[in-house]
Amino acid sequence: MAIKDRFRNIPLPEIIEDAVPEEEPQEAVIDSQSVFADLVKSLSQKIASIPVWFEYTKNEQYDLISSYVSAKLKDFWVEFSQEEKEKFITMFMNSVFGFGALDVLILSEDITVIFVSSDGKVEVERSGRIELSDIKLDNAQFEKIKDAMLKLSAEDAEKGIINVKLENLLITLLLPPVCSAKIIIRKLARKKVDFEYLINSKMLSSEAADLIKSYISEKHNILVTGKLNSGKSSLISAMLYEPGEVRSVLVQKFPLITGLPPSVETFLTGTLDDTGFENLMTSVSLMAPSFIFTDLNSVKYTDYIINSFSDLHGFVTALRADSVAAAVAKISASVMFSEKCTEKAAKAALAKIFDFIVFVDDCKLKSISALSLNKAGSLVLTAIEVPEPVSLQPEGLAEPVLQKPEALPVKNSGSFLARYQ
Template identity: 25%
Template sequence: MTTLKDQMARWKLSVKRPEAPFSPVPGQSQNVEAPASPSPSPAAKPKASSGVDYYATKIKLHQKLLTRIDLDSIESLSSEQLRNELGVLLASIIEEDAIPLNHQERTRVIADLKNEIMGLGPLEPLLADPAISEIMVNGSQNVYVEKSGRIHLTDICFGDDAHLMKIIDKIVSRVGRRIDESSPMADARLPDGSRVNAIIPPLALDGPVLTIRRFAVVPLQMQDLVEKNSLTPAMAELLSALVKVKSNILISGGTGTGKTTLLNILSGYIPSGERIVTIEDIAELQLQQDHVISLETRPPNIEGKGEVTMRALVKNSLRMRPDRIVLGEVRSAEVIDMLQAMNTGHEGSLTTVHANTPRDALGRLENLVGLGGISLSSKPLRQLIASSIHFIVHITRLNDGSRKISSIQEISGMEGDVITMQEIYSYRRTGVNPDGTVLGLFRATGVRPRVSEKIRTYGITLSDGMFDPGPGH
């Protein structure tokens, strides 16, 4: 892993944008929903009073700063001390060269250069905003963010594609991965656990594309979902009980619905005395228990060797004496090993899958087994699924950006060749407010789950009437 000293020794900006005026202070959203407003061209942004070329000035200061830094001495400084020292040094360089900057411009260029060296450059103001849940960089000039489920275009931009490429390389190199023309796609994570995906030319035709799915600094709890009206208190009570009594739970939903967030919340109900093994492509889960072993897949190296797949990690985890296995997402042949583990002594395991409905989730599990090259006829495979998965929790993202747990279903067994399920709770959409927010109701179906007797034997008392059908909430 590269050190700060190494990064500063080789970190060079390669911005070549002549005549580019100052842009507004970064981090302030234009509050324009995409794609209604196109990206503003650099020429459309207001000029600073001094008329100085911002990017040319930034390059000049950066290059001069690198000649003044003692790379050996910075190793003894903390991050905060180094940021302060960089600020003092940059201020003195601006004074010495008599660069005509007003107070706002001076403050911004010093902050930007600190971010270039210490952080992720123009992305730092966005990463500092806790209201932003997703950052989408579509080339060097178009940066979008998601706030409260809505997409907005920001005034943030990079100097050019080479500048953006350096930021991407900095991110992926932190986790020992690489991205270049021979391997133009990469997944990574930030120190706070945020998920990162990057894809670059020649696959991305309009320049490098970077997508960052933010994780909350303080992980969400079940009460937060209740307050956001993503589910009812009764649904939350049932889900927590299901985890405690070791029900195998499959969380299904589309992209961006919050499957990993819910998986992380549910895993918080696993008793602290149990040994938990988590397996993910990119480690994102933030389990709070003490006895947690986190495993992460590894992509092949430049020679195409050294890959460690999800399936290999699932197989290995079975030799690690886990009480519970938490699989970030099933995407391939590892599903068969996960199902067998759930069915042979590793009850209480959790995983997620992409699907549009709970029934589709079962079909997707079957398809994944087939895609893995495993020859198994339909009925035995469905019997394995029915005996391994106890509950399916489906999450839906509505068009106003809100997320709802739209269905909780218990798998009750087989009827002929069909897996049977009974719905315990559902969400029904009823309309739309004038402001675009979706109206709907959660309701109990009146079905009491078969697991309720098991819950009672664990000493857990469920609220009276929580399964009674009613007008909805």
């Protein structure tokens, strides 16, 4: 009998009182899912009250949960074998994370990121969209989580940005003076995020996926750009599966992209200063991998890469920007400043290292642009026709129309940024 089935159709004792007509015994039916949810909620509250919960080892956490669950199960008059008991406790271990009221959000499969403000407001990213949760933390709950993460990180709060990795969670603390205190809990992907996954998620069409795959197989250099939480990391994750058995390297600030093929070697830069980053990239280049992927999202790193790997082929990097034009402007301005070069030379550097710019927004592929230089040495961006994902249409409606992304309007005069406005 399954563990949860033990909670179904549990008979209550028959009670017969004097002067009361004898009746058929009644059965009490306990909803196993409701019982499990109530126990998880109760256990989450209990664990959230333990200040040092995150400092316990897995075995210590297991022992505490085992004692708590065993005591609670006695209320249901149910006997468990040792094997069933261990399975049941494992279910709780996988359902309780130590974040109190936030545990139910972490457990939800369609929620990928949880944002908590210092006023207790909780927002979530669900299926690529941000929405307000009906859960709200009080000040004591917020401070307890914040203090626990600070203690785990052992980093100075004055840094303003603190990152802690717990199992498949990446917790980021944003603290003054960077901004008002915030907690961001990001769930690291457990599933294989490849192109098949992105196609099924309607992030892009199979035709667009095949196009990007061809760019990788031909070892073109690609800049992936988009806003915060736009889907850049997911797209890079899918690209990482394409090189096959050849050696590839992934450089990322924090372990957001996980579960990759053994041919991909991963390096983290989150704790490195500028010198450490340069030493790491030098070591990566000496490894002579067939492909280098970076998910750093900073123009500073992109600028360094342009200057250091201008002759590289098979390179993919991510840059956070609101549009293709903004990405071009960011990189060019940085190159002009660091190299003390002209605008034209900065644009030429951009076009010489990158063959394509892929723009994503709201977890959707929006455009692909090819980079080239005309005879005068000016940057030219050419929009590539990208079929959109086909949605199932109700009977009687027209088939989806494949739309060509609008080309960037390039003017012939004015400042570099003005030409793309």
